[in-house]
Amino acid sequence: MVLKIFFPRCCNSADSGLLVGRWLPGQESAVVLAVIHYPFIPGQVKRYLSELQAQSQVELSVLGSWSMPKEGQEGMESFLKDLSTIFPQDRWLQLSRGAGRRGFACQLVERGGGSAQDGGDGGGDSDGVIFVHYDQRKVMLSQLHPPEGGGGANGTAEPSELRLVFQTVARSQPLFATDQYDDGPLKVTHWQSEGREASIIVELTKQASVPLCALLTWLLSLWTRLCRISLFNMWPVRFVTSKLSTCVQLSYRTDHLRTVSSPKKASDHMEFMRKANIFVSFFVDVALGLLLISWLYRANRISRLADILVPAADHVAKELQELLQWLMGAPAGLKMNRALDQVLGRFFLYHIHLWISYIHLMSPFIERILWYVGLSACLGLTFALSVLSDIVALLTFHIYCFYVYGARLYCLKIYGLSSLWRLFRGKKWNVLRQRVDSCSYDLDQLFIGTLLFTILLFLLPTTALYYLVFTLLRLVAVLFQGVIHLSVDFINSFPLFAMGLRLCRPYRLAEGVKFRVLSEEPGKPLHLMMEINPLKYSSVLQWYRTPTYSCYPKDSWVALCKKLFVGELIYPWKRKGTKTD
Structure with missing residues (x-):
């Protein structure tokens, strides 16, 4: 089974910390939403996540650890690995990125301490892990429309994996309400870390x-x-x-x-x-x-x-x-x-x-x-x-x-x-x-x-x-x-507003996605870039045309x-x- 990890581009250079996100139900996929930086108190992290779940109606949890080694933090990776006992999860992701390296090293630890999949510089079964990088800002602000001839977003059919990803990011808006200028016990990296768009x-x-x-x-x-x-x-x-x-x-x-x-x-x-x-x-x-x-x-x-x-x-x-x-x-x-x-x-x-x-x-x-x-x-x-x-x-x-x-x-x-x-x-x-x-x-x-x-x-x-x-x-x-x-x-x-939105910000009205290969090296996880495919102008007119008294x-x-x-x-x-x- 291939494990897909949707990772935001804004967190590629984030400091070491905890990965906050969600395991998609019924899918072998995880969506990373933010990184909580070290230092932190585990009790404050648990309380922070419980408050977010009540506001966003999304089951957020600590997916694992993210390690970005720096000078003076040689033992950080082993410290983050031991946090799996404090945040008990069925599966624990251990992601790390070396200085000056493009790819990630990934290790999935099942409950009980066993390593199910291991990929990175150290070898192992790296073909079982795929990193899908995505622009969190575009996914957050976009609206994914059903394909032509398909059912609506509120249909009775089971939502697809991509739709679950878009819904997870969109419903996690309270998570993105804090930035680096807010005073608080936790420092978080996400798409609005540099300041909220306002x-x-x-x-x-x-x-x-x-x-x-x-x-x-x-x-x-x-x-x-x-x-x-x-x-x-x-x-x-x-x-x-x-x-x-x-x-x-x-x-x-x-x-x-x-x-x-x-x-x-x-x-x-x-x-x-x-x-x-x-x-x-x-x-x-x-x-x-x-x-x-x-x-x-x-x-x-x-x-x-x-x-x-x-x-x-x-x-x-x-x-x-x-x-x-x-x-x-x-x-x-x-x-x-x-x-x-x-x-x-x-x-x-x-x-x-x-x-x-x-x-x-x-x-x-x-x-x-x-x-x-x-x-x-x-x-x-x-x-x-x-x-x-x-x-x-x-x-x-x-x-x-x-x-x-x-x-x-x-x-x-x-x-x-x-x-x-x-x-x-x-x-x-x-x-x-x-x-x-x-x-x-x-x-x-x-x-x-x-x-x-x-x-x-x-x-x-x-x-x-x-x-x-x-x-x-x-x-x-x-x-x-x-x-x-x-x-x-x-x-x-x-629909003037919809046409203007399609012209100026085409990612806001999404028809689907397309993938581009970022890194494909033997013995390392595959890295893909998920790009939004905007709606056609004819589809925008069909979706958003205001009913009249024709x-x-x-x-x-x-x-x-x-x-x-x-x-x-x-x-x-x-x-x-x-x-x-």
Whole structure:
């Protein structure tokens, strides 16, 4: 059986003392966490380890002795070897390193004084011992993710040896709380021996975050009470707010701020990363919004935008008028039903006339409306984009109405023709059983069915042409809104903190480890270096992407084309779990 000893690089030059760590359960492996320097009192060491076990919830113990001979300490190695009687263990490691030598000498003493494995300069069975050196700082701060296709860290499967190593180092944080500047009876060497990693800015931020979170929680509670007023819960108001992108984004950001300002400490790594990603995303969103405000209110750009917006909407309406007049004639030389063509054309022209009148009525107030709407960018760029999406929806509302009218009329004729076609084949649709059954019809029913089928069939080309034109116009507006919504969704869901962590400190998000040979000499233990293999950027995006209200249909292209062919309405704002009308 090969004995693997995970040894921290920071202890390679530590003074002689005791090895503190843990034997991994079910594995022939030991994890060395720190070295307690000589001189020490054994009773103080036992009391110190018992206090650490209560804080870290890890079974820490004295694994053995570490000998680093110096001048005046010739008998130190024999003294440390005798400590195995004071710290009774089933197995006692005796590690030593000579001056100017790279490798270690290792001896494993079983209970009873027998030497099970011996490796080093003195010969013996050195092939049975492998030293795995690791960077304790990186292992301490990293989070080992399961491999692709594997179970999670909290799964029911037995944890692997590497995962036990990472968990042991991570849960031993109280052991690393002391450094060389702390006054105490014990001097310990570990990854923070030269001074704990801390910053005065970080500490001040932690102190200031407590009252700031309390204030934010109080403001959110006031906002929640305001939203619960019966006036805002009435059906018309609730229906309109559910369709406005700005209201949806406001609700979404409110939930995120409630999550970030929660006084409850993150219970695990994923919850901490979610809070960090939300906070960074909100900070960047507000920063981009402030940049947009500084650009809008400089050089009188709001007035220029208002001067462009009204003529643009007027121009679109006039282009639609010319398009309808072209459809009321003989478009592309097609033979249309004259009566139906004139009725549909005049119907849609009347709607465009109403829309032009509405635009001219609102034109004096457009600049003031845009001025106040621009202030919404102080809440974030996503709010400005959501407001832009709602403005586009309002400016193209007449196109949406034309699309709904044409789609309903076209869908009615398609379903009527399909029903009458079943009549010719002696079949009918069974509503109760939701299937097509055979049926016998008399002569009058067949005559009326034939007459209706002929009328609908000859009126179909005219209706289909109007439906096709307005569907294409509607898809152009939907495509523009879709780009805006994708931008908002990207800002809300992109894990900026996790990506920054992966870029600046790749060891924090570990996908696995790789080993590099440090020393391989005959008659001596094998020395390996364990290096952390960071997560891929695609895996970081998959693991830490913040869930959003993604409002785009998950239908395939075939299902989408089928809906367009039969005339079913397509609502791009419908979310999961909602039904279309």
